[in-house]
Amino acid sequence: MEGVIAQATEKTTAAVRNWGEPVGFVVMLAALVVAPFFVYPLFLMQALCFALFASAFNLLIGYVGLLSFGHALYFGWASYITAYVAKTWGLTPELAILTGVLAAGVLGLVAGSLAIRRQGIYFAMVTLALAQMMYFFALQAKFTGGEDGIQGVPRGKLFGLISLASSEAMYIFVVAVFLAAFLLIYRIIHSPFGEVLKAIRENEARAISLGYKTERYKLAAFVLSAGLAGLAGGTKAIVMQIASLTDVNWPMSGEVVLMTLVGGLGTIFGPAVGAFIIVTMQFSLAQIGEWVSVIQGGIFVTCVLLFRRGVVGEIAHLLRIRL
């Protein structure tokens, strides 16, 4: 495992200039302000939810070196729980999403403590299998509505005061959620805790010998990643007003891997960029039906063989900055 993902990301050396991240952040903010004047807002909000989902996923693969192939579990189940409590219990959107995040965190704690008992490739298989199990639960459980999903989820009033029915209000809310989570992830990566995570990614045996209880760090990162994936799923349920089986099934787990890979594993902006690329592709190619999955497969193959740094990783490499 050790050091291999580091090949795909930029090494932090003295030569690396650090103007990349602030500039990237300003560009991203500007894009978020300008975009709604040019692009269909519902599309933007959905893409932002996926951008958050991919960033949460990247926290694990990019910074701990753990490939979870079952992240749809947290995204999808949070969206079910959020949709259910918003619709049936009539909770306000922020409380509904919070419930979804908590549920995803608990699921992440359970699945994570099982998955970290195996390393490497087994870790990926365990996470995939556990996610598939929870997919069958979602399919059979009464409250999820089976094939129909939970439809007609109310957007409700934020804090019971501000209606989110209009696209403008909803967009501002989604941007706020995205930015808050993005900054949290940034903070986690650059904290002492994040440094230990990177040490585990580079050489777990060495981290253990330095006295770190790596299993606890891995589990903590897993729960954080699951919870943030849940934040994305819950927000998506409120935005799209539906929770369905698509979000909890294995192709969704594959899609979030694809987004992160295209954008750049282990880069802070990569997953968000990758999410916008993939969601745009799905929107513009919607009429060719099944070929979308063939094209996605093709992108996977191309990225792995020729393009392991991803879009943002390539840019960072060319400019010798950290992004």
Added chain:
Amino acid sequence: MFEIFGIPSSALFGQLLIGLINGSFYALLSLGLAVIFGMLNIINFTHGAQYMLGAFAAFLLLQLTGINYWLALIVAPIIVGIIGIVIERVFLQWLYKLDHLYGLLLTFGLALIIEGVTRNYYGSAGLPYQVPEALQGGRNLGFMFLPNYRAWVVAFSLVVCFGTWFVIERTKLGAYLRAATENPTLVRAFGINVPRMITLTYGFGVGLAALAGVMAAPIYNVSPQMGSELIIVVFAVVVIGGMGSIMGAILTGFGLGVVEGLTKVFFPEASNTVIFVIMAIVLLVRPAGLFGRRA
């Protein structure tokens, strides 16, 4: 016919038989995954798609050239195995020095491509494949009705599984293979063409998956998504058994098939999830898997 725990014996043994059949597919697929992982250090996510290709090859051979089931049993795995060899030469050989996860991602992408293309041409609905004439019908055993074809699948799978075990564990070729898994550089220094062995191993593992696909064609309909549903369960089987032992893979595969069949009788709601639940329990009790060695 009689009853056991209030269940008619025909239902109980019928599900047990289906369990054995699914178990033989689990065994054949996890066997292939284990052999491939040993040599290539890649978890072959395309395995499910290659199982599906085996079924489609049998279907197309019959439709287009009139080649019957018995010939398809040989020809289809060879065709799919050759496709596998091409995949190994074109794509996989560049990944051996990289992290495992890239192999998983690449083969996942290939699976998406193969499944997507098949679905574009043949749709999602299943295509029927006739049981070969010689194996139609069945016999009444007193406690159950045994369809001839299903008995054949279980028996033939057992033969193939143990044949594979024999070749790997008891022949000179198998000794080379095990040695190359352990230490490829050293084996190469002895003048054995390890890269060619790797290629052929992949072709062989993929061929096993295709063979399972041909056998599955008359039981389940031939459909593009038949593989992706199976491969995730097979991953759980591999986690439960561990990939260290050939016999372990065979026993785990058949055993879990039977457990799944019994669950269908006594607690049908859990039949989809029982293998995943067992996986979770095994991870708690024996994290290295039933037959796995501690890393």
